[in-house]
Amino acid sequence: MILFLSADGDDAGLLAELQRLGPEWVGRVERPGWVAVDRPPAYAAPPVLAFARQTLPGAERVAATSVSGWARVLAERIGSQIPEGQPWRLHVWPQYGERKVERMGARAWHSARRQGGPGPRVEPAGRPEVLAHAGENRCRLIVQAVRETLKERRRHVLKGLVESTDPWRPEEGAVQVVLTGPEQGWLSVVPAPGPFAWRRSLWPWPAGEIPGAVDKAAPSRAFAKLVEAEARLGRQLAAGETCVDLGAAPGGWTYVAAQRGARVVAVDRSPLRGDLLDHPRVRFQPGDAFTYRPERPVDWLICDVIAAPERTADLLLDWLRRGDLRWFVVTLKLKGPADHAKIERLKQELPNWADPWFLTHLSANKGEVCAFGRRREDLVPSR
Ligand SMILES: C[S@@+](CC[C@H](N)C(=O)[O-])C[C@H]1O[C@@H](n2cnc3c(N)ncnc32)[C@H](O)[C@@H]1O
Structure with missing residues (x-):
């Protein structure tokens, strides 16, 4: 399965774009904000999808009950799929709860932005700040624990781990983990040259999002x-x-x-x-x-x-x-x-x-x- 995070939560836009590729790329909404293609054509080149904010090729469901449990599961998958010596990057981010898609008119959006508001970002349901904060903490701990586990068991794989937001190089692999709750999520492990091949919709930032630029002296938000x-x-x-x-x-x-x-x-x-x-x-x-x-x-x-x-x-x-x-x-x-x-x-x-x-x-x-x-x-x- 390939999972796509739809840009600005616009699932309809991404589904239509997939449909234009042909019947084998037809997608379905896995949950709001996420579109899945269950059986992508085996040898097709990655398509260009302007309305996918991020792509998780070969996504699978994963579950663990503790930080150390996450580290064991992830280190095992990474160690078996990323070849020793290959450079790779690791993105772990939380997306707890229902993805609530906010649709705002342009005026509301601009004024929310001016007031430092989130704009049309997708927020977790429930108490967003508390959940997002807890999730981010957990993700940080998981990354740390994965590093430690790899250090003990797969030192040569750990050596390949790089931190960078440069465009993908053909020799690099990518590991993405989305926590949809403290104990479950999706995992995508893509050895080289997969991330480079997907570079037009798999971005070197977690969830494909770049922190928005702020400059009060600029003549316009544009x-x-x-x-x-x-x-x-x-x-x-x-x-x-x-x-x-x-x-x-x-x-x-x-x-x-x-x-x-x-x-x-x-x-x-x-x-x-x-x-x-x-x-x-x-x-x-x-x-x-x-x-x-x-x-x-x-x-x-x-x-x-x-x-x-x-x-x-x-x-x-x-x-x-x-x-x-x-x-x-x-x-x-x-x-x-x-x-x-x-x-x-x-x-x-x-x-x-x-x-x-x-x-x-x-x-x-x-x-x-x-x-x-x-x-x-x-x-x-x-x-
Ligand atoms: C979205 S604004 C550009 C904002 C600008 N990039 C900024 O950062 O401030 C679009 C601009 O296109 C200009 N425009 C529209 N049609 C044009 C044309 N045919 N020739 C020149 N300018 C045009 C408008 O006058 C307007 O200033």
Whole structure:
């Protein structure tokens, strides 16, 4: 069985995306927020699932009554499935109780975020803080106990354990444990190169969630999308690089790029926040994002324009074809479920133009998905 954690608890969106893959990928809701595919095709390549926040390939139910019991069960499974000497990572996180899916309107979501609230995160039922805290503690103890047990019994396997949130490397394995209660949960052990093969929906953070970026000085909350895309890509904008920001106002993404030391041309019909207009590394270019062409290729195209998803997809593919960019982070706005299928074309096209590439619903996205990656280096520019 493959278990998927649906992005923002949107099971319907993930089920529809699986259904578009064909009958062998049809999923079912295991419990709210979790979608299972019971018999995935044996030799199929991992699919690209923008609405899966995390993937647990080969998930099985596990149970233990104490921390030391958990350590015994997990160490036994890890020792028998992760080859000695293979680097691997371990994620253990709690998800106690029913997954209550909160649906909030955009205004409520933004105001909850402004007040430091959780936004549309999925919370455990019951007394959420108490349960979450107890679960996190237990997970920490289990990790510690697994390490100790492996040290005694499978020292060479323990040596491979690495702590990192870098993108998966083909030689790495992954062990994920979700505690659905103190005494039960799911386990997924994936030796190399599984995590790399699943990299577009298996993220190197527990539950696939990245702690949200906070910066009160940013001109808009939208800046967090670019910061998260950089983290998932494993590459930030860097000092001295050139960047075009399409649909830049009021300037959250331009602010991040300029802070990193990049030189930015910011294109929008509306102006940027005043201080950014005066920034020495920012040039504001009033105008239409869809007709703007850079004078020469740039290091980064970043684009957060509000437009139909097929239009933005065409814009990105045009930039890639012309060789006008090296790296990209592009938001595709989706008006509703009817728009979801419109991202399929990018899944078909991006492998021709980019490596690495990702297409996913970011934790910071609301009614959007984000495409990010690097133009393939073996392609010659066509401009
Ligand atoms: C979601 S906002 C961008 C937010 C920005 N990334 C930030 O971090 O502050 C979308 C922007 O796209 C701009 N926009 C929409 N259509 C456009 C077009 N055809 N050309 C240029 N800008 C456009 C809007 O004016 C708006 O400022």
